[in-house]
Amino acid sequence: MTVERLADWLANSNPGFFIIAAALLVPFAKDVISRAILLVGGPVVALVALINAQGLSINLSTVKVLGLELVLYRPDSLSFVFGLAFIIASAIVGVYSLHRRDPLQDSTAMIYAGSAVTAVFVGDLISMFIAWELTAISSVFQVLAPRTRESGRAAMRYLFFQVASGLLVLTGVCMFVAATGKTQFALMAPSMAGLPVGVMDIAAPGAVFLLAGFGIKAAFPIVHNWMQDAYPNASETGTVVLSAFTTKLAVYALARYFAGLDALIWIGVIMTVFPVFFAVIENDLRKVLSYSVNNQVGFMVCGVGIGTQLAVNGAVAHAFADIMFKSLLFMSMGAVMLRTGTTKATELGGLHRTMPWTTLFCLIGAASISALPFFSGFVTKSMIMSASHADASLFMAWIMLLFASAGVLEHAGIKIPYFAFFSHDSGKRPQEAPFNMLLAMGMAAALCILIGVAPAWLYQFLPYQESAIAYLESELWTPAHLIQQFQLLVFATLAFMLLQWRKYYPAEQRGLIIDSEWLWRRGGPQLWGAIAKPAQLAGRVCAGWMVGAGEAFRVAGRQMFASDGWVATKVPASASAIWSLAILGLVLVVILFG
């Protein structure tokens, strides 16, 4: 194969396939060098393939299966940003997991990453469903990885939600394809400014099922709790992997098919607000970060729902930034988990003395998620805020998003670093995180700062580049915008100090905070028990009657056929003769007239 043909093959292949191929080789890597080459090399090859893609918004690779044309590779400016973020995240996760050898976890993590990349670059519903399911199945192994009883149970509950999501998507795909015959999103509907975004009408056959399937993966309210259940039960690396792909893949799917759907605005707003209250009282810092995922994905869902060019740009850019800073925060908590064996706030504190690099990286992640100017969250989330503020009918949504912005400072900006690394001294003096973990955190932290300081780097890749550049030049760095954001953060921090000083800040306490999972882990069984009780009572009564009737029948039979029963009693010969004649007569009548 010549170099030109190899380059041509690279440029026309879905980048996710290279990561999956590397993942299949990982179990055979015996030493750390070969593992590193595979874990980082797979994403690097995928990145090279993506950068050299032979054009955007065209079908680069197709295959015919059962008469259907599957589009295996169709990059465009929407999928490019998600794919780029996923590839970078998979490389960072590869570096982060080098300190321990677990072939199954390493391999499935890469399959998970590769299938997420594949899912964003395919161009039809059927291929997307296959990649979607592959992410679900491979991600379960991240929850199973600690191989504890608790993680096993959490993995099964996680699998239930992922399979439910997959079944809903499959139902939606089947209904839509059967009714319209269309599988390729580029052919479904007129697109916005030349880009196929929001291509599906909610009234289309199967669209509601697709939305529900995407919604479970995006952790819509009520079905959000698979995340708080599974993430803290995964290994220190597994949580990082899980946080990067599943929910952001769902945001991509929502943007692709349902951008501009009004219902998503309010679903997103609720997603940003409710986790704030849970995160305040949660003791497990990895659970706090899981609530923070809900909160940030809420901003993206809201942006997708608003559906303007600025809002979609904001949602996509925020997904990119969120993958980096959320991975960074989860990595810092993973390092704490590895060194201390816990992420409970009640058992931590004062770790900055011996883990200063981890502390520093965590602070950078906290500044980014809090949207501190010159960090990544500020330059991405502000597009969604501006898009909601620009529409007078969305005033309440904007107010609630502003509330959520103050809330995220509380739980992810202050609570995570404060209770883990500062606060009261727990007396723990663990070793600093392994070098590979620090390197991975350093890479993510550098990206958080790079995006925050030089956002044009990211803005040039956004779906609506002109709109993004116009926002960058006219609004992002205006004094008013900067001052208002600093005001929000400074006064919120003052509130924190005042509440701490006056001891109004609720002390961290051991315990489990119940959430919507109570409905199916306790409430459902209790309700079922309550419904079943009258039925059980009726059943007992009926059973009593049946037993009584059976007993009477048994006694009667015994009386009839016992040696001294009615049948055996002596009757006079005349009576016997009369009975015999009567029976004979009856038989004759039956024979003659029957």
Add this chain to the structure above:
Amino acid sequence: MSAEPERPAEAPAGPGEPGEHPLSVLLFSWMRTPLFLRVFAIGLCIAGVGLILAEIFLSPYAIKDVTGVPGFQGVFGFVAFAFAVLCGWPLGKWLRRPEDYYDRRSGEAGRDR
């Protein structure tokens, strides 16, 4: 007469504690000074007032609604943050359960694992 063995001079107390990472001493030891919290709080207050004044003088926009009033975002941030935190008291009482809550058997629900 043999001279008493010379005692090793005690190392001068540094800003950090024994065994502390040098980077921690460099980056964070100043936070442990007694006045840090007071100075930090005063600094934040000054910054807050300064930001409101800056908004008055630098913001060129006309006030159309309450959100355009100088200091709105600051006051909103303070109130929102305090509200979220103070809600933690009743919510904690309502929602907190023992850590093994779902592992306990209690009737039908106890079958859950």
